[in-house]
Amino acid sequence: MNLAIRDIRYHRGRFILTSIGLGLLLGVVISMGGIYRGLIDDALAVLNVTKADIWVVQQDTNGPFAESSRIPEDIKYRIKGVPGVADAAPLSFQTIQIEREGRPFRFFLIGYDLNGFGGPPAILAGRNIRQKHYEMVVAKAMKMALGEKIHLGLHDYTVVGITGKVVSSSGDPAAYVSLADAQDIQFKKDNDAIRNDRERVGANISRIQTLSQAQTKFLQKNITDITESTHIVNAVVARLAPGASLHEVQERIARWNHFRAISDAEQAKILTKGMIEKARMQLGLFRIILLVISAVIISLIIYTSTLDKIKVIATLKLIGAQNQVIVGMILQQSMLMGVIAYTIGYILISLTYEKFPRRIVLEPFDLQMLFVIVMVICMISSFVGIRKALKVEPAEALGG
Amino acid sequence: MYAIEIERLTKIYGKGETAVTAISDATFRIKPGELVAILGPSGSGKTTLLTAIGLINEPTHGKVLIDGTTVVDEGWRPGLDLKQFRREKLGFIFQAHNLIPFLTAQENVMIAMEINHLTSSEAKTRATALLKSLNLDHRLNSYPMALSGGEAQRVAIARALANNPKVILADEPTAALDTENGKNVMSLLKTLAVENHSAILVVTHDHRMVEGFDRVFHVSDGKITGEERP
Structure with missing residues (x-):
């Protein structure tokens, strides 16, 4: 006869309520693990869809995700010429927050060369960008419809395609536009600012009395051409030819002034170790705290349940029950509570994780590890009750 | 052969000046089939005597034999498995x-048998028969909470009889019952003692039940002060 099951059957209401409470707690623990995995997935999402071997960014920066990086677009031709490089493409990244339907609307805008790589991974609805201007492909998570327009910078952009789950390292859904459009949105000043700048440059140059009128005009045009140029990108990504040495290509680019060639693995490390390390530690700490709370709750429940059963335990001892019968009863109850609470937590998160604002990734390994940890916690927590039970004297069964 | 034999049984709590003698030089014998009471006021030492015979509380001095086996001889007999001995030879009935x-009534009886290594099906068959013999066949699946005081005590008696013990020790079995139920329980114990050929030793302070016993030992201040045959 299984005394643990019999006790649970008799006190099923109390047991179920306790298990639900613990299950909710474990659900939070599971979701935190999922959020952590989601953070990593999100951080690496752009890297994974870009499928580049090398990220060329501004010298002495960890760009373009961890730091600001600005390099000239035309460096792509020089990179393409490096032995071992099969292809290179310029990319522009910027986070945009605008008002949409009266609410803040935030997304990660990626500009890519329509003839290069680094564009949207797969089109789920509509089509890819075909025109050089004013078309965009958005991630499904942006919840925009095909044909919908959005005003960015100086122009309206029409959604022509929907892509899958691409997000920035901070979890904002991604949208793709042509590189030219992205450069306009990021770097082009409005007409007033342009006029103002031209006037200022003109006024400054006209003060130089040694210049002839023709020289002044020539100089003014050159300066404004440079300052108004939007042919700037945040990174140029490159793919290596089969058999090419990553290290050699990196070393060759590093010899040029003003650029840094970051390998895909290094970029992944910058994103995961650098950018989300604190979030990871914070989540880890919360998980530990919640598991400790679970352990304390289980201990208290098992201990109070043991106290409730002192007379039962004394009677069992008096009628000759061996310690293993009593230890088994307490241990099995604790383990059962853990199994049921874990199952409740798992079902709860499995049914709801897609509705969470941040991505939750449930890895089987994490779930299995948590289950083992919960079982160990239940075992350790039951020791308090077991210790109490083993100290009960059979004589306590006597008397009123 | 006697079911219970105790010789100069003494139990002293504490040492030196703080020592308290709970039982002093108690000696008696009980035959199988006998229903015997130890009667005395609270604090007279009757429960201590019961726990010493029931292998719960180790006596300081003296000798105890149960069903011919020496279990105490100036302390527990070395090598004796107290739990196993209690399971096989002793049955307990409690005040409450x-x-x-x-556990249901049936399971409460079964657990005592399963602890004594009977299979679940054997225990179930025997528990059912026992409860039926005590007119509790309609209460097999009832939880103790749903039983009346008298019914609960009869289930407890069935549990005490579960392993056919040679000795049944009862601690105030009628204290929580009204007079009528108390008399019914005493009558049942008397019948069982005879039918099962078991010695039943009842510790009580309830003078109302004295007439149901074969013999009554009076205890006062840890000493057996007299023996009565009602």
């Missing part, structure tokens, strides 16, 4: 019936 609240 002490049924396990989360």
Whole structure:
């Protein structure tokens, strides 16, 4: 006869309520693990869809995700010429927050060369960008419809395609536009600012009395051409030819002034170790705290349940029950509570994780590890009750 | 052969100046089939005597034999498995019936048998028969909470009889019952003692039940002060 099951059957209401409470707690623990995995997935999402071997960014920066990086677009031709490089493409990244339907609307805008790589991974609805201007492909998570327009910078952009789950390292859904459009949105000043700048440059140059009128005009045009140029990108990504040495290509680019060639693995490390390390530690700490709370709750429940059963335990001892019968009863109850609470937590998160604002990734390994940890916690927590039970004297069964 | 034999049984709590003698030089013998009471006021030492015979509380001096086996001889007999001996030779009935609240009447009787290594099906068959013999066949699946005081005590008696013990020790079995139920329980114990050929030793302070016993030992201040045959 299984005394643990019999006790649970008799006190099923109390047991179920306790298990639900613990299950909710474990659900939070599971979701935190999922959020952590989601953070990593999100951080690496752009890297994974870009499928580049090398990220060329501004010298002495960890760009373009961890730091600001600005390099000239035309460096792509020089990179393409490096032995071992099969292809290179310029990319522009910027986070945009605008008002949409009266609410803040935030997304990660990626500009890519329509003839290069680094564009949207797969089109789920509509089509890819075909025109050089004013078309965009958005991630499904942006919840925009095909044909919908959005005003960015100086122009309206029409959604022509929907892509899958691409997000920035901070979890904002991604949208793709042509590189030219992205450069306009990021770097082009409005007409007033342009006029103002031209006037200022003109006024400054006209003060130089040694210049002839023709020289002044020539100089003014050159300066404004440079300052108004939007042919700037945040990174140029490159793919290596089969058999090419990553290290050699990196070393060759590093010899040029003003650029840094970051390998895909290094970029992944910058994103995961650098950018989300604190979030990871914070989540880890919360998980530990919640598991400790679970352990304390289980201990208290098992201990109070043991106290409730002192007379039962004394009677069992008096009628000759061996310690293993009593230890088994307490241990099995604790383990059962853990199994049921874990199952409740798992079902709860499995049914709801897609509705969470941040991505939750449930890895089987994490779930299995948590289950083992919960079982160990239940075992350790039951020791308090077991210790109490083993100290009960059979004589306590006597008397009123 | 006697079912219970105790010789100069003494139990002293504490040492030196703080020592308290709970039982002093108690000597008696009980035959199988006998229903015997130890009667005395609270604090007279009757429960201490019961726990010493029941292998719960180790006596300081003296000798105890149960069903011809020496279990105490100036302390527990070395090598004796007390739990196993209790399981096989002794049955206990308590003042507050002490049924396990989360087991049904049938399971409460079965647990005593399963602890003594009977299979679940054997235990179930025997528990059912025992409860039926005590007119509790309609209460097999009832939890203790749903039983009346008298019914609960009869289930407790069935549990005490579960392993056919040679000795049944009862601690105030009628204390929580009204007079009528108390008399019914005493009558049942008397019948069982005879039918099962078991010695039943009842510790009580309830003078109302004295006439149901074969013999009554009076205890006062830890000493057996007299023996009566009602």
